[in-house]
Amino acid sequence: MDETSFAVVGAQNFAAEYISNIRSLGGDGVGLAGVVITDQTAEGERARELRRDGIRIFDSYEDLLRNGHRHVDVIGLPTSIASHAELSIAGMTHGYDVLLEKPPAPTVGELDAISRTADRTGRFCSVGFQYLHAPSIRRLKRELLDGAIGDLEAVACQGSWPRSNAYYERNGWAGRLVHRGDVVLDGPVNNAFAHFLQNMLFLTGEEAHETGTLTEVTAECYRANPDIQAADIACLTATTDGGVDIDFYVTHVPPERRDPSIVIEGTEGIAEWRYSGDTTIRPADGEPISFDDGDVDPGLEVFRRTAAYERGDVDALYCTPETTREFVTAVNGSFESSGTVVQLPDDAVRTEETDDGTVRRVAEGIDELLDEAFERRVQLSDTGAEWAEPSSPVDLTGYEQFTPLS
Structure with missing residues (x-):
C-alpha cells in the first residue's frame, strides 16, 4: 500500500x-x-x-x-x-x-x-x-434513507459538558467571539458540540453524502462565566427545506457531565444515536435494530479516509466544505438571531473549584431548564427562566454573508 x-x-x-x-x-x-x-x-x-x-x-x-x-x-x-x-x-x-x-x-x-x-x-x-466518520452515523444515515422510520419529522440533541477556566485559558481565542479583529464565534455550538449539530444536519440530508438545507433558524445564547465573550449556554431551533425540525440544547455550565445524544423522529418510528456510538432504531412495526462503531475509532477514520481519497482508493470524502456549509450557516444565523450573548445575573450562577485547581461556573437549575426545553422542543425563554430573553427567527434561504458582530 x-x-x-x-x-x-x-x-x-x-x-x-x-x-x-x-x-x-x-x-x-x-x-x-x-x-x-x-x-x-x-x-x-x-x-x-x-x-x-x-x-x-x-x-x-x-x-x-x-x-x-x-x-x-x-x-x-x-x-x-x-x-x-x-x-x-x-x-x-x-x-x-x-x-x-x-x-x-x-x-x-x-x-x-x-x-x-x-x-x-x-x-x-x-x-x-x-463523528461524521463514525460507522454508526454512516449506517444510521443509510437506514434512514432506506425508510427505517418513515419520513423524517424531527431531530433533536441535548448535551452538557462542564468546562473550567482552564479550558478558556488554553489559548488566546478560546471563549472569544472576536480575537485580534478576527471573527471566531467560539462557544458550545461552534466548537465542543459542533460535531453533533453537523451530524444532525447530515442525517436530514436526502442523499448519502449530503446534509439537509436550512430555511430558518432561531437561537438564544447565554453566558454564566463573566470572563468570556462567548456563550456557555445555547439553544437553537431550525427547519430544513424538507420540513424537518432541528432542535439543539447544549451547555458548558451544568452541575455534571451528560454526554450528548441525538433523537430522530419519523412518521413510522424513532431512532437514537448516543455519544458512545450505541445506536437503536425502533420502527413502529418491527423489531428494534441496534449497532455501534465496533472497534473503529472515528478520530482515526478522519485520517484514514483522507489518505484513502488522496491515493484514489475511495471516490468520496466523508466531510468537505460543501458538507459543512449548512453547519456554518446555522452558526452564523444563530448569532444573527440571538443578537447578543445574554449575561446571567450573579444570583443565577455559582462558582466551584475543580480538581485541577481552577474554577468553573455552574448555572443554577440549568439541567432542569434544558430538560424542559428539550422535551417541549422550545427555546429557554419559553420555559419561564427569569433571565431568558426571546429572540427572532432568521431566514437562511440563499444565505451568503454573515453580518459582522457589532
Whole structure:
C-alpha cells in the first residue's frame, strides 16, 4: 500500500493529537512527514524528539509551503478557528491537499472562499468532523434513507459538558467571539458540540453524502462565566427545506457531565444515536435494530479516509466544505438571531473549584431548564427562566454573508 504523507501545523494542544493519530496509523497507509514548529526555543525538546524519529521540522508555514512538496501530500490544520480560511486557501493554492479541523470557518463567506479555492486549484479540503466518520452515523444515515422510520419529522440533541477556566485559558481565542479583529464565534455550538449539530444536519440530508438545507433558524445564547465573550449556554431551533425540525440544547455550565445524544423522529418510528456510538432504531412495526462503531475509532477514520481519497482508493470524502456549509450557516444565523450573548445575573450562577485547581461556573437549575426545553422542543425563554430573553427567527434561504458582530 502506498503511503499518504501528512504535515501538521503545530505541535501543542490539538496539534499534538493530530501527530499522535497519524503516527498510530503507521503501516496503514498514513505517515507523518513533517511538523511546523515556529518557536523552536520553547518547543526545542519536542522538535528534537521528532527529528530523531526522522520527521522534518519546518520553522514556519511559509517554509512548509515552499519546501514540503517532495515530502508532503496533505497538510493538517489543527489551528485557530480564525486562521482556517487563510491557511487552507494558502495550502491549496500552493498545490497541497488539506485536512482542516472543525469548525471549517467562522463565517459562510470564508467557507465559500475555501470551496472556490478547491475548485480552482483541483486540490481537496477534507474537514475533520470526526463523528461524521463514525460507522454508526454512516449506517444510521443509510437506514434512514432506506425508510427505517418513515419520513423524517424531527431531530433533536441535548448535551452538557462542564468546562473550567482552564479550558478558556488554553489559548488566546478560546471563549472569544472576536480575537485580534478576527471573527471566531467560539462557544458550545461552534466548537465542543459542533460535531453533533453537523451530524444532525447530515442525517436530514436526502442523499448519502449530503446534509439537509436550512430555511430558518432561531437561537438564544447565554453566558454564566463573566470572563468570556462567548456563550456557555445555547439553544437553537431550525427547519430544513424538507420540513424537518432541528432542535439543539447544549451547555458548558451544568452541575455534571451528560454526554450528548441525538433523537430522530419519523412518521413510522424513532431512532437514537448516543455519544458512545450505541445506536437503536425502533420502527413502529418491527423489531428494534441496534449497532455501534465496533472497534473503529472515528478520530482515526478522519485520517484514514483522507489518505484513502488522496491515493484514489475511495471516490468520496466523508466531510468537505460543501458538507459543512449548512453547519456554518446555522452558526452564523444563530448569532444573527440571538443578537447578543445574554449575561446571567450573579444570583443565577455559582462558582466551584475543580480538581485541577481552577474554577468553573455552574448555572443554577440549568439541567432542569434544558430538560424542559428539550422535551417541549422550545427555546429557554419559553420555559419561564427569569433571565431568558426571546429572540427572532432568521431566514437562511440563499444565505451568503454573515453580518459582522457589532
